[in-house]
Amino acid sequence: MPFTLHFGEADLLRCRFALSPLWETQEAVRTLARPERHGYHLPWLRRLREARVAEELDFTPLQILMPHRGHNPDCLYPPPIGPAATFDEEIARVRATDPESARDDLAYALADAGTSDRPEARAMLADPARAVRELADLIERAWNTLIAPDWPRLRALLEADIAYHSRRLADVGLEGLLRELHPRLEWDGTSTLTLAKTDDHRRDLDGAGLVLMPSVFSWPDLVSGFDPPWQPTLVYPARGIAGLWAAPSSRTPETLARLLGRVRAEVLCALDDPTGTTTLAHRLGLAPSSVSAHLSVLRDAGLLRSRRYGHQVLYERTPLGIALATEGARPDDT
Incomplete structure (x- = not known):
């Protein structure tokens, strides 16, 4: 029963x-x-x-x-x-x-x-x-x-x-x-x-x-x-466990790095799932204040959206941000 x-x-x-x-x-x-x-x-x-x-x-x-x-x-x-x-x-x-x-x-x-x-x-x-x-x-x-x-x-x-x-x-x-x-x-x-x-x-x-x-x-x-x-x-x-323990990619597409700046491009590419500033800073090995500044610029440019959840703000890519991150990572990018 x-x-x-x-x-x-x-x-x-x-x-x-x-x-x-x-x-x-x-x-x-x-x-x-x-x-x-x-x-x-x-x-x-x-x-x-x-x-x-x-x-x-x-x-x-x-x-x-x-x-x-x-x-x-x-x-x-x-x-x-x-x-x-x-x-x-x-x-x-x-x-x-x-x-x-x-x-x-x-x-x-x-x-x-x-x-x-x-x-x-x-x-x-x-x-x-x-x-x-x-x-x-x-x-x-x-x-x-x-x-x-x-x-x-x-x-x-x-x-x-x-x-x-x-x-x-x-x-x-x-x-x-x-x-x-x-x-x-x-x-x-x-x-x-x-x-x-x-x-x-x-x-x-x-x-x-x-x-x-x-x-x-x-x-x-x-x-x-x-x-x-x-x-x-x-x-x-929970969803997404398959990639939980995977090491983050060390390669940020060069075309995207030239467009946005390398650190800002790394922030955009690291947002595979909705993520808060502190977690993202830990993932990238950057200061939270630096990550926060880059997130604000990316959001103002229409590449990210944010929403409050509990005690923190989560950021995720917009369709435009997704397009930039994925197009920049095509295999023919050198």
Whole structure:
């Protein structure tokens, strides 16, 4: 039987997009233990091996709480509070978890994972307050080691996904958007969203709405859950993962460089997806103030458009900007 989410009229007005550095952290830890996911992140895994991360950090206490199918402890990875939530804000919520509610949540996950009899599991349930502290500390170390060095790149991809699907929402409406997010999603046309090929479960949203959250490290899985009091959340595979770990091209077309100036041409060519100033500066190895000035000129010239998303402004090419960047990169350019 499928997993079904039932919408009321108020729920249709309370669907929102979000992204979560905390979620990506836990899914990165999960990916380390799942060889079937390794092929999507080989450059990332290679760098971790070279840094001997596995020898320095033991993620077992987190991984025994991660069943292949079943409940994950919501208290450790609650839905994000907004589109611009930081890791520090999210981990602070984890540290503030009530120990008694955490104990029930941890016990549920351990039972689904079949790891309740392990010594680490028994220690968690015997002292849930200590377990929350130690697990939060380990999650923070995982963030600093696995995600933080690449967060500008990951955030750029996630924000580009949200920008794309926000446009699709305007074009095709919620029903059309839900059908496009994942092939396992089915909308009945009125009030019910069905996740095929999963456990039998029913949840009435009851006015809480639904969080739609793209994920890099969950790819290609579709994840739904979060029991009350958490807001229902649907985690779907982010677009663009194929190019996530690819090294940026070092070649800016000479014709475009002569037309715009080399740095300005590099800024234009680097905008394959909607991107903010800080992320673009990190990608190009330039000062944010310099990138900001070039973005303003390109926008004033009609080559870029900008839109505000959360705490930052995202830039993307206009049709004219796309034409210049792609025409300038033709093979006969010398």
